[in-house]
Amino acid sequence: MKKLLTLAAMLFMGLSTTLVSAQSKTAKKTTTTTQTVKTKKDGSPDLRYKTNTSTSTKKVVGPVKKDGTADMRYKANKTTTTVSKTTKKKP
Known part of the structure; x- marks a missing residue:
């Protein structure tokens, strides 16, 4: 009886390693993402x-702040825009 169980265990171990190696070969296919x-x-x-x-x-x-944004306290970072002032004439 011991010989039969030992033979069955060896057969099972042999088949399981064969199946595992066969599965790993098919799993190595490359896929493009x-x-x-x-x-x-x-x-x-x-x-x-x-x-x-x-x-x-x-x-x-x-100059920049710690978070990487421009520090607007400096003239180099300010964009120049011209604002035209209009004065109303008194009638």
């Missing part, structure tokens, strides 16, 4: 996902 844009129902990109947000970095000329 493409980035897909997640969209809302209306078709516009869903900006809650990182792949849909564009990280357009604006070049900062002058």
Whole structure:
């Protein structure tokens, strides 16, 4: 009886290792992944996902704050805009 159980155990171990190695060979197939844009129902990109947000970095000329944004206390970071003042003439 011991010989029969030993033979069955060896047979089981031999089959299990064969099946495991056969499965690992088929699992090594390479797959190509493409980035897909997640969209809302209306078709516009869903900006809650990182792949849909564009990280357009604006070049900062002058000093920056700790978070990387331009420090607007300095003249180099301020954009120059001309404001025309109009004065009303008294009738």
